[in-house]
Amino acid sequence: MNRLILVLFLVFMFNNINAQVKQRPSKGKIERNKKQDTLNSSINKKLISENSGKEKKAKIQDYLIISHKKDTTYVDTTLTILKEYKFNYLRKDNFGLMPFSNLGQTYNSLTYNFHNTSLMPSFGARARHFNYMEVEDINYFRVPTPLTELMFKTAFEQGQLADSFFTINTTPQLNFSIAYKGLRSLGKYQNLLTSTGNFRFTTNYQTKNKRYWARAHMVTQDLLNQENGGLQDAMIENFENGVKEFLDRSILEVNFENAENILKGKRFHLEHNYSIISKKDSLSKNKLSIGHIISLKDKSYQYDQSSTNTSYFGNGFSSSGFRDRVTLENLYNQLQLNFSNNIIGDLQFNVSSNNYNYGYNKVVVLNGNTIPNRLKGNVLSTGGKYRKQFKNFELHGELGINVSGDFNGNFIKAHAIFKLNNDLSAIASINHSSKAPNYNVLLYQSNYTNYNWRSNFNNTETQQLVFQLKSKKIANIMVDYSTINDYTYFKRDATGIPEDEFIPIKPFQNNKTINYLRVKLDKEIKVGKFAFHNTILYQNTQDENNVLNVPQFTTRNTLYYSSHLFKKAMYLQTGVTFNYFTEYQMNDYDPLLAEFYVQTEEEYGGFPRLDFFINAKIRQTRIYLKAEHFNSAFTGYNYFAAPNNPYRDFTIRFGVVWNFFM
Structure with a gap:
């Protein structure tokens, strides 16, 4: 309400x-x-x-969008194929993600990026974080007149997706924005309702002499999902054979109908900076400023079930209704000293503090062993940044290291851009990271006895080399190579378990080095009013223990037609998108942990997904109509987003994005 x-x-x-x-x-x-x-x-x-x-x-270029990294773009009301790819629940291109059947559920990852600059463990329940807005996802604005954007899209069965946004500059120096994205979708299968909300408020300010600037945001989020554990094994055959009776998906029996989980979060974030020595004109060579960042976040993950399900999760401490709840409170402070020189470039030295408190409100005693309920402490770190641009060459560097506290960690990153001409640019980067495993890998407690542990794992270390070639005329090509040591993951552990008995899921750490190669090609070919847009991803893993599993090929190909109609009163875009990935040992999903875990028994994939779309633009309004997965009835019912979790059947959905400039 x-x-x-x-x-x-x-x-x-x-x-x-x-x-x-x-x-x-x-x-x-x-x-x-x-x-x-x-x-x-x-x-x-x-x-x-x-x-x-x-x-x-005022021009459209005056309506500015400022990212977390201070990159500035402007409001884009055009209708392009990239807008078609971003018109979804996440509102960003979801290539490489396999969505579950209901809107607002999780996504199975078809690819991974091991670039990391974090020094602290991440909160668990990673399957719930695809729509969780982090600091890097929040934008700031500067507009000559008030700007409103309304977005709407139909969901599955009862419900809808809506995203409303409003921003205004009360003075040239002060901007406010407020936004809310809400979703409610019942879904086609039993006990699969989703209800999510993301509220954002931002402000940014700078003095007239531009010596002081500040920007801040407040975000509150709640992401609720009913969970059913997927289809029962006995129902898989009925689904795959397309039995007419079971085309009504609500008839298919699921593993349970009495559970839900929810991820909640609040964050208050402030960044501000004051110039001690400012560049008064283009001849000034030096600039000195001090900056401060403070960020307070409060997160919780909760799993509720009215009665235990021993066949799916194993035995529990109690058989009646229970609630597993974990919280994280984190206060982050960073002090910065920034120096700029025309010759040297931009330098930053920073000192940071992370005060964390993760855990539960109970202590578990299991088999005579006491499992603690808290990870609590303070981590001090230091680091720096560097940036220099010389003609067509640009260099970025960043590093950080924890100097005290219970968590060790460090990272170093270098990024170089060389612009060969107006069309062609080359980008190379290197990233090394050492970071503690996620909190839920280190400590977890539950009513289910199998889901209780306190681990003592090594840091996960990653090294990544990336090379990119960007050209509209040739193609966009990306190659990255990663090595991962002490990779942590979840998997069922059959050690000491008698045959035909329940096999629990536990965290593990890989003792072998994983070598991971990705090659991605993005190219659009245009002939008159027709265009053919292609995104192709090749992946190869060298992993003795088979814990990092990805499809070898993933592709998305769109053939579409674009033209102005009715004396250019409307711009029309229509076409067909083909999605496909090769068979592989797809990760399974655990609804209690809200995590994916490794399975190596069966392969999934190898099914095509065809979407037909008709999009139109009338002034500042974009209208979207799509027939999703229209081939589902004649290419076979073998489409799964995870084992026992089917992908979506054929459906028609409608949506609109509407901008108002006042």
């Missing part, structure tokens, strides 16, 4: 503003409106003069 009220409020606010513009005001309101118009005009003229030079009218 709170989500619906917020969405309606944003829509009502826009309509109310529009109504004030369109309706003729009464005589008593004319003077007040003139004063307000004068104030708005003054703000807009200042913003426009700063962003557009001599332009008298």
Whole structure:
């Protein structure tokens, strides 16, 4: 209900503003409106003069989006094939991810990127984090006039997906934005409802002399999923054979219908910087500033079940309803000293503190062994950054190391860009990382006796080399090679378990080096109004223990037609997208941990997915209509997102993205 009220409020606010513009005001309101118009005009003229030079009218390029890394782009209302790929629940290209049947569930990863610059363990329940917005996912804005964006897309059965966004500059120096993405989807199978919400509030400010700037955000998130453990083994044959009776997916029996998990999080984040010595003109060579970052996050993961399911999870301490809940509180502070010189480049030295408190509100005694309930402490670290640009060459460097505390960790990163010409650029990077395993690998407690452990694993060490070639005329090519030592993973452990008895899932650490190669090609070919967009990924792993499993080939190919219609009043885009990945030992999913685990018994994949879409753009409105997986009935019912978890059947979905510039 709170989500619906917020969405309606944003829509009502826009309509109310529009109504004030369109309706003729009464005589008593004319003077007040003139004063307000004068104030708005003054703000807009200042913003426009700063962003557009001599332009008298705001352009689309004046509506700026500022990323966490301070890269600046502007609002894009065009309709492209890349927009088609991003029109989904995550609102980003999900190539390399295999979605489950219901919107808002998890994704099985078809590829992995081992680039890392974190010095602390990550929170567990990684399968719930695909839609969890981290600090790096939050953008800031600067706009000459108020901007609203409304996004809507149909879900599965009852429910819908909506994302509402509004931003305004009250002065040229101060911006606010507020946004909320909400989803509710019942799903086609039993006990598979999803209900998620992501609320964001941001602000950024800078003084007129630009010596001080600050930006901050507040994010609250709750991601709830009912869990059913997938189809029962006896139902797999009925699904794969396409038995007519079971085409109504709600009839298929699932492993349980009494469980749900939820990931919640709150974060308050502030970054600010003050220039002690600023560049007053282009001839100044030095700049010195101090910066500070403070970030407070509070996360929790909870699993509820009305009664234990011994056949799926094993025995429990109690057979009636129970709740497993784990929390993490983390306070992060960083002090920075920044120095810039025209010759040397940009240098930063920083000192950071991580105060963490992870754990449970109980102590478990299992087989005479006491499992503690807390990982708590403070980690101090230090690091630096470097950046230098010389003509067509740009160099970035970053490093960090933990100097005290219970967690060891370090990373070093180097990144070089060389622009050969206006079309062709080459990028090379190297990354080394040593980081403690995730918190839920180190400590876990549950009502189920098999899900209780306190591990003492080594740091996972990764080394990655990346080379990229970017060219619109030739292609975008990426090659990366990674070596991974002491890789941690989950897997069923049959050691000491009698035949035909339940095999529990436990965390493990690989004692062999994994070599992992990826080659990715992205190329679009255009002939007149037709285009053929291709994304092809090749992967190869050298892993004696078979714990990092990925498909050898993954491909997405789209053939589409684009044209203006009705005297260019509408822009139309229609085509077919083909998705495919080769068979491999796909990871299985554990709903209690909200984690994927390694299985090597069966291979999955090798099925095509065909989507037909018709998209249109009318002014600032983009309309999306898609027939998803329309080939499901005639290419075989062998499509799974994970063992016992089918992918989606054929369905037709509709959506819209609508921008308002006031």
